[in-house]
Amino acid sequence: MKARQLFRYKARQGETICEMVIWALPAATRERPHGLKYRLFCGVPGQCLVRYDNELGKGDHRHDGDQEEPYPFSSVEQLLADFRADCARLAAWRWT
Numbered sequence: 001m002k003a004r005q006l007f008r009y010k011a012r013q014g015e016t017i018c019e020m021v022i023w024a025l026p027a028a029t030r031e032r033p034h035g036l037k038y039r040l041f042c043g044v045p046g047q048c049l050v051r052y053d054n055e056l057g058k059g060d061h062r063h064d065g066d067q068e069e070p071y072p073f074s075s076v077e078q079l080l081a082d083f084r085a086d087c088a089r090l091a092a093w094r095w096t
Contacts, residue, residue: 001026003037016091017041031059042087050086
């Protein structure tokens, strides 16, 4: 069984692009105990301003420009709230 897409959002404000994609995995794994795969990105062409993801081998983490740090995943709702707050702060993104 393949991963099933749960959520997808993509928008542009000027040069800034915001994209969020979340998939439900067929089963939870050691690296993804919540059973989700996600990629949340906000940036301009050629530059990541903020990104949250959980690629294999790295687990849940966030990128703030060139800095990378672990992200303490607790829920999808909190993940989206944290990402949206970072987009507003780092990219002056206006959520409507």
